[in-house]
Amino acid sequence: MTPFDYHRPETLAEAFRIAGAIPGARYVAGGTDMMVRIRSGRERPGALISLGRIDTLSRIELGSVTQIGARTTIGQVLEHPELTAAYPLLALAARPFASVQVRNLATVGGNVCNASPAADMAPVLLALDARVEIEGPQGTREVPLDAFFKGPGQTDLAPREVLTSIVLEPPRPEARSCFLRRSRVGMDIALTSVAVHFQLAGNRLTRPRVAAGAVAPCPLRLRAVENLLEGRAVDAALLDEAARLAEGEIAPITDIRASASYRRRLTSTLVRRAITAACEESR
Amino acid sequence: MNVECTLEVNGSSTTLQVAPSARLIDVLREDLGLTGTKEGCGNGECGSCTVLLDGRPVNACLLVALEVEGRAVTTIEGLLGPGGKLSHVQQAFVETGGIQCGFCTPGMIMSATALLEATPAPSDAEIRDALVGNLCRCTGYAQIIESVRAAAELIGPGSGGETPR
Secondary structure (H helix, E strand, O other), rough: OOOEEOOOOHHHHHHHHHHHOOEEEEOOOOOOOOHHHHOOOOOOOOOOOOOOOOHHHHHOOOOOEEEOOOEHHHHHHOHHHHHHHHHHHHHHHOOOOOOOHHHOOEHHHHHHHHHOOOOOHHHHHHHHHOOEEEEEOOOEEEEHHHHHEEEEEEEEEOOOOOOEEEEEEEOOOOOOEEEEEEOOOOOOOEEEEEEEEEEEEEEEEEEEEEEEOOOOOOOOOOOOHHHOOOOOOOHHHHHHHHHHHHHOOOOOOOOOOOOOHHHHHHHHHHHHHHHHHHHHHHO | EEEEEEEEOOOEEEEEOOOOEHHHHHHHHHHHHOOOOOOOOOOOOOOOOEEEOOOEEEEEEEEOOEEEEEEEEOOOHHHHHHOOOOOOHHHHHHHHHHOOOOHHHHHHHHHHHHHHOOOOOOHHHOOOOOOOOOOOOOOHHHHHHHHHHHHHHHOOOOOOOOOOO
16 A cells, blocks of 8 residues: 555644645545545545544534534534434434444544545435535635536545534424335445435425436436425325336436446435335324 | 644544645554554445444545544544453454455444444434445345344443443
8 A cells, every 4th residue: 555644634724725825735534545545546545534533523513504524523423312303314324334443433524525426324315405615715605515516526626625523404394204215235335326305395305305316427406306395295206207217217327236227226226215115104 | 845733533632744635544553553444335335334424324434534623532442441352343343254254354343333322222224324325245234233132132222322432
């Protein structure tokens, strides 16, 4: 493994200073992806800047908005009963995330910043209308998560900027949600994942959100499906139409894990099942 | 250039000089001589290098040693009681045949120890989930799961589990 220098700043200001001073320096949180990429030679950072000592990055706050510090591990999400009670979708994605060992290291912010098309937390965060708070030497800004992803491994982050927290709206009343993920074996990367989130007014869906992972260059919201579902009561014909629209909104690839056509059919099936399951979810 | 690093391993504190990019697995095995922790894949997939960090299982191959300064690391060596007495989990793996070649065993035992600490009477599904990040290429999974069940019985209800030091 190519040796690298390792910095552990205690403040963001110090992190920005180091990032500005060392060409090719990279921020690192849990390291579960970065260390693998360095070991394989795909990444040769000028230095690593650990975010592990910046305490403000690991707080979780529930209030008028909910803030999940970017440095929060997947395991810490699962160990936060108020958070998972308020947003059951977070637990649905966090529970099957990799392995216990990886969940204890990998962070929510790291999973988002890696911008893997298959990132397990991305579909549920998209379905929750998540925004990301970004801090850089020039100040702080907030971006909707679906505008943050720019392509595989590419994000809206400018050099030196750090994703500091995930911002969620307060939990919605009468919210229903479901997350379905398929992979060949448990620890494998998702072939396809689908998250849905909506409110029920009587039997009608309001503010539907439908998001999918591993079926396009970025995790994405299926807006045609969302528009179709708005204000409608679910019946067989609506599910058929939702499944059909979902196939048209994605651009899956064929790789060693699955063919594009398989992913397409899997996505439409998961969309159908996730909407059905969320409607039947009892509160 | 090496830098100073103070690690808290199995209850004792050691200060040593490490390369900034040295991984925890490297320092445990090469500098501290704690070769019970194995490196299998080096990519966080196989779990052979599992150690406990503040009581929670992590992959020592994915951690930069400097990152764990000030946090408690427990390795398989740290599970032994006075006089080299095996822990209940270790004893259960020996008696139930949870070991074949033995390479994955320290990682399995660390994961199982953390599971039983948090969940003293786990279901089979909970045992499987706790071990999803530990691969055994002898494929002795049935005996491994039985060993964890046996360990839960050895520890018994209300004993407060096995606190790793």
